[in-house]
Amino acid sequence: MSWERQPGHQQGYGQWYGYSGYTHQPPMPVVPREPVPPAAAEAEEEKPPPRLPGRDRYFDTLRAVALIRVVTYHTFGWAWAGMVFPSMGIMFALAGTLMAKSLERPALTVVRSRMRRLLPPFWFWGFFVVGAMLIHDWMPGRQIVYWIVPLGDPPGNAWAEQAWEILWYLRTYLWFVLLSPLLLRVFRLAPVPVLLLSLAPIVVFRFAWQPPDNRLGSALTDLATFLFCWILGFAHRDGVPARLRPFAVAVLSLAAIGFGGWYAFTHQAGTGSYDLDDIPLAQAFWSAGYVTLLMWAKSYFGIDFAWLTRFRRTDRIVTIFNSRAVTIYLWHEIALILAVPLIDQFWNVPAFERYLPLESQWFLFGIGWILIAVFVLLCGWVEDVAGKKKPTLLPGGGRAAAPCGRTATMGQ
Known part of the structure; x- marks a missing residue:
């Protein structure tokens, strides 16, 4: 379930830092760094990784x-x-x-x-x-x-x-x-x-x-x-x-x-x-x-x-x-359950009955993944909320409408 995050459990693996060119500046005085309080450290962890x-x-x-x-x-x-x-x-x-x-x-x-x-x-x-x-x-x-x-x-x-x-x-x-x-x-x-x-x-x-x-x-x-x-x-x-x-x-x-x-x-x-x-x-x-x-x-x-x-x-x-690891893990069995009655309805369409492999487990597998994708779109934003991130339909994209008619900036 990982999974662990795992799913909903991973925190990112660190960041790479680099410096662009800059003009010569006189040396800056060294200022002792203040210790980071636990609350600030946790907030830093919640920032989406690059x-x-x-x-x-x-x-x-x-x-x-x-x-x-x-x-x-x-x-x-x-x-x-x-x-x-x-x-x-x-x-x-x-x-x-x-x-x-x-x-x-x-x-x-x-x-x-x-x-x-x-x-x-x-x-x-x-x-x-x-x-x-x-x-x-x-x-x-x-x-x-x-x-x-x-x-x-x-x-x-x-x-x-x-x-x-x-x-x-x-x-x-x-x-x-x-x-x-x-x-x-x-x-x-x-x-x-x-x-x-x-x-x-x-x-x-x-x-x-x-x-x-x-x-x-x-x-x-x-x-x-x-x-x-x-x-x-x-x-x-x-x-x-x-x-x-x-x-x-x-x-x-x-x-x-x-x-x-x-x-x-x-x-x-x-x-x-x-x-x-x-x-x-x-x-x-x-x-x-x-x-x-x-x-x-x-x-x-x-x-x-x-x-x-x-x-x-x-x-x-x-x-x-x-x-969306937690979402996929939690909802995948429900997707497979729902795929069965959905495929049963396909038998009522003559073209589907004739041309689609409705009896194949592979067809069930494919329909199951389509339904998993639907659940990821409808429910995945809960993982963003749990991680104190801005809710998105899919991570790493551009802009899209968020659930319930709200708009949100996609991407991390």
């Missing part, structure tokens, strides 16, 4: 591909998709990197900022989902508090399960945000040992103690599954991967991938599938090895995908995916 070289397009591209893979998986249900590209592990690692960067400022300020960026889009989305469930005979109890702050899985009825079951990601992300000040302090005491030991909880949960089958157990399992990826984000921010020997990184990463794959294929009895989403231990090790290679390659080879900015349309798409 579009061109200020952002790390490698990370931005990974996040965009991760979101595409999530929608693809929820459309086709391919068990192998998580092995080809473990989206959730990647998004947690990217969010961990950004969190470590932000924690250079006071922890309380950072946590408050992250929650402010996440909760308003969640509340806006939840208003429609909860309202629809109430219409369909759902009556909430005290657990409705989780629709305000999703520290546990929000309750819902079976009718809307496909929509709300994705909220585990937001719940896990929120807990990682709250725990990050402590986790980062522990990590910096012994970076490599703590990183390796972060896989221990999921091993304990599998072989020594099984968490209870309730909200607490689900939260503990998801935290343990992706703990390594989150702390790997810390490690990348602190430059740890670049200091490791390539041979050791390759051997340990491939060993983790190998173990995760072996465990997934040999423990299908419970689910009948090798889908990593159903096998937390396999998910943890496969994601750990895969994401480690991605992070190490970036540090070792200096990958930044700066060339992407030469392709304006592709670069714009990546920008939109990153600026």
Whole structure:
């Protein structure tokens, strides 16, 4: 959900500064700089990042591909998709990197900022989902508090399960945000040992103690599954991967991938599938090895995908995916749900029935993305408001009409 921001979670990766030519001036007196108060620092963080070289397009591209893979998986249900590209592990690692960067400022300020960026889009989305469930005979109890702050899985009825079951990601992300000040302090005491030991909880949960089958157990399992990826984000921010020997990184990463794959294929009895989403231990090790290679390659080879900015349309798409990550994640299941009855209506048009592949899952995939784009236009501005930015239809463009008939300047 990243995602973490991630989606609604990223803060930008810094700015490049340069100086143009100037005429000779006498030296200016040096004036001591006043310390920046926390409130001013937070306001500075909220300023939109520059579009061109200020952002790390490698990370931005990974996040965009991760979101595409999530929608693809929820459309086709391919068990192998998580092995080809473990989206959730990647998004947690990217969010961990950004969190470590932000924690250079006071922890309380950072946590408050992250929650402010996440909760308003969640509340806006939840208003429609909860309202629809109430219409369909759902009556909430005290657990409705989780629709305000999703520290546990929000309750819902079976009718809307496909929509709300994705909220585990937001719940896990929120807990990682709250725990990050402590986790980062522990990590910096012994970076490599703590990183390796972060896989221990999921091993304990599998072989020594099984968490209870309730909200607490689900939260503990998801935290343990992706703990390594989150702390790997810390490690990348602190430059740890670049200091490791390539041979050791390759051997340990491939060993983790190998173990995760072996465990997934040999423990299908419970689910009948090798889908990593159903096998937390396999998910943890496969994601750990895969994401480690991605992070190490970036540090070792200096990958930044700066060339992407030469392709304006592709670069714009990546920008939109990153600026609307929370919107895409929250609304994509609803888009896929609505695509089904919409396609059913196409059968009533003889030309559509004759020439369009209405029975194809690929056609559903395409219609789903059209509806996702509609939701991005209608609802994405909430992410701007949550980030204290001027609401826009699409980031990085010119001028366009904002929702509700108001006009707003587009671009960042």
